[in-house]
Amino acid sequence: MNFSYIILIPLIPLVVFLLLGIFNQRIKPAVSGYVGVLGLLTSTLLSFYTAYQYFFVYGKANGVYQTFVEKTVWMNFTETLAIDMGVLVDPISVMMLIVVSIVSLMVHIYSRGYMKGDDGYTKFFAFLSLFSFSMYGLVLATNLFQIYIFWELVGVSSYLLIGYYYTKPSAVSAAKKAFIVTRFADLGFLIGILIVGYYTGTYDFEMLNNPEGNAILNWASTSFMGLSVLTWALILIFIGGAGKSAMFPLHIWLPDAMEGPTPVSALIHAATMVVAGVFLVARLFPMYYFVENGFALNIVAYVGAFSALFAAIIAVTQTDIKRVLAFSTMSQLGYMMLALGVSGYDGHEGLGYMASMFHLFAHAMFKALLFLCAGSVIHAVHSNYLKDMGGLRKYMPITNITFLIAALAIAGVPPFAGFFSKDEILVAAFEHNKLIYFVGVFVAGLTAFYMFRIYFGIFWGKETKYEHKPHESPISMTFPLMVLALLSIVGGFIPFSKFVTADKAGFEAHLNYPLAAVAVGVGLLGIGLAWAFYKNENNLADKMVNFFGPFYKWTSDKFYFDEIYLFITKKILFNRVSAPIAKFDKKYVDGTMVGIGNKTVWTSEKIKSLQSGKVQDYAFAFIAGVVVLVLVFIYMWTN
């Protein structure tokens, strides 16, 4: 079982990145596109080979999928604590390899058409490769520190790609926002890592996740403020995950991140990087589940559920199609989180875990597809706004069909991929927590509604006057659409419960027909409403807007979260903390030092008049001094 070749999967994009980055100016754009695609194609093939080998050839022993680790020391902290670099092969990492590979490859191909003629074509592919490298590194990480390292690297690739149109101020500030918000979350992650490292003495997932290992068994040994320190650590780590996965209230960067080129949104902000948070929780799932009886896991569940609901509500009111998709992403990520949150560990109990991973997989396909379709539409009409679109089905048939497939998939209509994964999630939620279940069902309805709202808004509805007649995108762009659409259709039939489960043993999952019926019903209801409101021009939608009144306004302004954050950063952090510190430094700290200097000068200024230049003064001082000295001496002698 030699799997050292797996190291090549991340390394090839890295080499491509270095190549394109260093010879940026000297490479013809067309060549760089081919190099990028080719590099990723190799990685993709290797990923598929790995998956085949792992799942079907050697992965299983005694009915349980084994974890294979190959690693080498990267840096020593102490005699026992070190950062290792290596690859870890287990079901979720292999699954993530597949997800990343497919989406990334599709996006690479798509970008060749989408970015054609752009100034920074080579740079774009370089950054894409950097991102792919980081993402592969992240999913293959063997320990917390390695995942943190790649975590930061995906963060920075995301920063670079969001700020790709760097002359546009909105893109610059969006990139900055994304990086700083996620960095803030990473602070929690890092502190969590430090705590884990200190109290368990290891960063290795194998050691940490072993249900019979010291880390999990001794969770109660140290407590802080009523909770085990490990619970705190897991909560902090979850904050890191929540930052990347745009969970409430760290979600504000995701909608703005849509300033990046659309392929980037598809790759990073829909399919891969944003699921890193979910992946992180899944990666540490045994710890979440066993430490303090899943206290931290409950938090994950509620945060996920709330984010799902919150984002879905906002998505209904947005008019920028990419933002609708962004909030939809956030909502679906909430879904995955809540699925993890309601999951158990053994066998069928771990349904939530399996469902979450399943949904992650399916979502990656159809959400990437949605974004790429949106990109195709934007490419055609040169606008992000719903009001500039309408009736495009005639001009862009392929985009129309693929978008419809994706929308049906996300709405949970059988037999598309979303139906199966969402159904498993709802079943898991129903079995563990009814409240979360109802939230889930409601969100499913909302999802169907807003997704078909934009679908009808774009492809049906009133035809807008276009300056240039929109046309279907080139084959390099539609090919990925078709591939992803195909995957969105058949993806649901993959028997995930055989492969990816919490205890790695696999189980038989069955459809729960009553619950599935409810979910499908709600989805169809949402689609029906959207049909009624938006398929043809009518004023039903406006009536609804008026009906909800101020609530609509809040929602479309995203509940003013951006403003709150802006207030905290600009008003409080910049003006109430930073500016006073800068002033304090100038005025008091520096002032004291300069003051000491000035006092010295002042003193000498004062005493220099003693040196008046008048001989008489000196003579007087001399005489008086002699007299005084003599008196002193006499006094001392006589005593």
Place this chain on the structure above:
Amino acid sequence: MDILTLFIIVPILTILALVFTKGLKQARIVSLIGSLVQFGMAINLVFAYFKERAVNSDIMVFTKDVVWFKEFNIHYNIGVDGISVALLLLTAIVVLAGVFISWKMNDLPKEFFVSLIVLSIGVYGFFISLDLFTMFVFFEIAVIPMYLLIGIWGTGPKEYSAMKLTLMLMGASAVLLVGILGIYFNSNADGGALTFNILEISKVSIPIEAQKLFFPLTFIGFAVIGALFPFHTWSPDGHASAPTAVSMLHAGVLMKLGGYGVFRVAMFLLPEGAMHWSWFFIILATIGVIYGAFAAIKQTDLKYINAYSSVSHLGMVLFALLMLNKTSWNGAILQSLSHGFMTALFFALIGMIYERTHTRDVTELGGLLKVIPFISAIYVIAGLASLGLPGFSGFVAEMNIFVGAFEHEDMFYRVATIISVSAIVVTAVYILRVVGIMLMGPVKNNAFLTLEKVTWYEKLGIMLLLIPIVGMGVAPLWLSDMILESLHPFIQGVL
């Protein structure tokens, strides 16, 4: 001639050769040759060190001892361990890069290069000395040329800055001298011969009362040059006024003398004092870390931003040293190295930007990525390195510091650690702010469109600094292990 004394001799020879040069062209060629030789020697030293270390397990290797002032038992006593080797390499690289960056130094080139090399003599001497007094002498040699370099070749209120810097550092030296003499007079409690030799002093136990008295003096004396809050204010003004190469050398190397001195003298010779006082200085260092970062957010002058960022980063070094364990000490040394390369790179880039646009005010700049892509891209990379991105040296250093600092269990240390850790977010804020305003966005001034592209010597200077940053960040193992090994005898003293 032994391998270490050459580090003093070669610069002296360079200076002698410089005296006979005429004009910029000859001066820079001579300095370049001198610093290239120095650079080669530093690399050779690394290999020689590994070779020697394999057969020699003394604390210091390549030692040599010559009496030069008998009455007070002052020796020219030199030797290196892994830490000094790393710092010597840093110095050689930064000096070489500094020569490249000063390629077009048109005013009084000869005098400029002479001062620069005198400064480097001080630094080299400081890192190889094992005798407190000799160390102090070299320390002063390093500080004095700063006055000339800033006062003559500087910009802006240069006289004021030069004066402020020199006076504050001199003040610190005075305090330091008291500390060193305190150590000297307690170096033999049983009434034997007094000594300045660090290794010998470390073997005797200085009375606890004396340690408590002299630790703060020694610590502050060294830490002022390491920009300890609230004695950091010389640094923003000094850096802002200094010419590019001097800023590089100063922030990159000279400020490292502080951390190194604290470690070699204050911590090593006065361990009980260190433990007694650590809480107090941890508070100062923590304030410095977070305070420097916040102060940097509001600055508009590029050099001020970088200077405050140095306050923050070097605060981290002192913070790590005060944590008194191997991991954090390793982090402190790595952070010194990493900050040395990074900040030198920053100052080099700022110098290039200033040379082209004639302003350092961030608000006047914009869209530079479009007009000078190479410099701007490297600035972004340096920025990312500075905010502790994995793959660059800063990350390696900071993680060591944090993991080390986290080994203390009690609440005080925990809080201090978490505050310091949170500085990484603030760092991101000010770095990205500059990157966003200055490099990205639309080109603000049409005059920028004709800016000169990067030249070969600038590229060389940049690459010299960038390679170690990336090297340390990607493969930290050999360096970190070399330092860890050298730390061993030092940590024994504390435990």
Place this chain on the structure above:
Amino acid sequence: MERIIFYSIALIMVVFAIASVTSRKMLRSVIYLLFVLCGVAGIYFLIDYNFLAAIQLTVYAGGIIVLIIFSVLLVHHIEMQLEIAKLSRQILTAVACMVGLGIFLTTIYSHEFNVVENSRTTTTADIGSKLLSYEAGGFILPFEVISVLLLAAMIGAIIIAKGAKLTGKNDKAL
């Protein structure tokens, strides 16, 4: 008889000395000084040092005073009132001087002088031979030094008083 003469000379000296340092008219001040110097000569006469007294009269009273009077006349209007120091300054100085005087006097009076009763007179010849003697205790070297000093002072005085031209040249040279 000598007592009476001595006391009257002493009185004159002290009174005129005080007058000399307090008078606000320059010329009067100089004349008062002349009286003091004459008093000094008187004391030399009393102790039988006639040569010294003569020197005192010729050099001091004759030479120096004339010099000073000249300079006064050159730089001053005779009627001009001199500025005087602040009262506080005067009092302070007076107190310091009084205390100093007190210290002097207590020291003097507490010291037992080994007075030798005599009535020797010193002739000019004695002084002359002593002054030019090469032997031990002779003063030939100081005598020569003083000669050089006087010469130097003479040249110096000429150069300084000549002033403007020379300094003008010097300025150029600088």
Place this chain on the structure above:
Amino acid sequence: MIPGISIYEILTITSILFFIGVYGFITRKNLISILISVELILNASVINFVIINKYLYPDMLQGVLFSLFIIAVAAAETALAVSIIIGLYRQISSVEVKDVETMKY
């Protein structure tokens, strides 16, 4: 020897003269007046030399000779002082002390 007059009385007189000279030196504001005060101080000390020679060491002439030297030096000094005063007066038209303080600080 002055019959009936002890050395103490003479020394008292010279001390008084000396301090009058000091007083004048410190309080007068005019260079010439200061010169006058200096003469007083010199004279007081010259008398001391002579008197001590006469009363204590009548066989020797050191005191007398020294007083001669002092007189000579005083003459030289006065000559120089007067020339300085005149030179100064030519330059700044004043011989007041307050105008001559370029040596301060």
